[in-house]
Amino acid sequence: MTDLRPLLDIACAALDQTSGLVTEMAPGAVQAKGDRDMVSEIDFAVEERVREFLQKETPEIGFLGEEHGATGLGGSLTWALDPVDGTANLVNGIPLCGVSLGLIENDRAVLGVIDLPFLGQRFKAAEGHGAYADGSRIAVSRTKVLSEAIVGVGDYAVGEHAQERNVRRLALTARLAESVLRVRMLGSAALDLVWVASGKLDASIALSNHPWDMAAGVAIAREAGAVVMDIDGTAHDLRSAATIAVTPGLRDPVMGLLTVL
Known part of the structure; x- marks a missing residue:
């Protein structure tokens, strides 16, 4: 090791x-x-x-x-x-x-x-x-109820096939807007993940997984107690299609929201 x-x-x-x-x-x-x-x-x-x-x-x-x-x-x-x-x-x-x-x-x-x-x-x-x-x-928050959660989301897609890729992102935003306390798009995956790690955000959902964007923040969030997973709930790694970091009490409620995707 x-x-x-x-x-x-x-x-x-x-x-x-x-x-x-x-x-x-x-x-x-x-x-x-x-x-x-x-x-x-x-x-x-x-x-x-x-x-x-x-x-x-x-x-x-x-x-x-x-x-x-x-x-x-x-x-x-x-x-x-x-x-x-x-x-x-x-x-x-x-x-x-x-x-x-x-x-x-x-x-x-x-x-x-x-x-x-x-x-x-x-x-x-x-x-x-x-x-x-x-x-x-630092440690993640203890939030367990979606209506009390502040959730960061990744940027909307740009470039090739952006319109079709953003259908999923817009659907996610709509589901979150109906369920959580506030939705935040801050424009930095690194910041989203460390703010989950330090309890400022209760979850971060990014429908992407570039290693340079995510590796450091994933390691920090996980060590602070976050559950970090792919969109299907499996443990996050470089092959994951998405990067979802949540405080443990919100894992199941957030996964329920992701069924729209």
């Missing part, structure tokens, strides 16, 4: 390398990555710095970054980085974005560090060692 403690320290040191980049560097030229998708110069700068650091510190571990792809894959461990999760928020001056670095072992997220630079917070967790925000232990 992999000793995750030293790797958690390395992951924290990797994000230390990006200190100030997101908050002090101008987004610069914003490039289109497709229909209503974008990448900024900050995304590239953060990924390049973290990739370089981790290649020196852990050359035996593969690396997958959202902007420059994969290197050194093939072993049981892979770092997964989203250099700015919530780029659309960032370039529009909305402070809800994060730098998200996860570690995947055999298709399962086992470690995560997420910085929310404009909110001045760092969340971290390693499997079996608990989840923390700025050094303090």
Whole structure:
């Protein structure tokens, strides 16, 4: 079994390398990555710095970054980085974005560090060692009733087949609006997941599962006591079609809502 403690320290040191980049560097030229998708110069700068650091510190571990792809894959461990999760928020001056670095072992997220630079917070967790925000232990809420729940949902789809993919998302939003206290679309999967982990949200439902978006937040939410699953209720891993994190008391009620999909 992999000793995750030293790797958690390395992951924290990797994000230390990006200190100030997101908050002090101008987004610069914003490039289109497709229909209503974008990448900024900050995304590239953060990924390049973290990739370089981790290649020196852990050359035996593969690396997958959202902007420059994969290197050194093939072993049981892979770092997964989203250099700015919530780029659309960032370039529009909305402070809800994060730098998200996860570690995947055999298709399962086992470690995560997420910085929310404009909110001045760092969340971290390693499997079996608990989840923390700025050094303090965190845990999910105890909410058990849908009508008392605040639920975060992932962004609507853009790009190819977006209209047909959004039929499911709109149906989900409608079901949630009828049942829960409030629905929130914050524009950052990393933020959604750490807010579930710290009890600010009672559930997060994203009908997607890119490893750079989800790995770190999944590891943190799970260590904070969340149930993290696929849309059919099975345990979440890299092959999952969706990423659903809920406080344990809401698992069955949320699964009941998902039958519409």
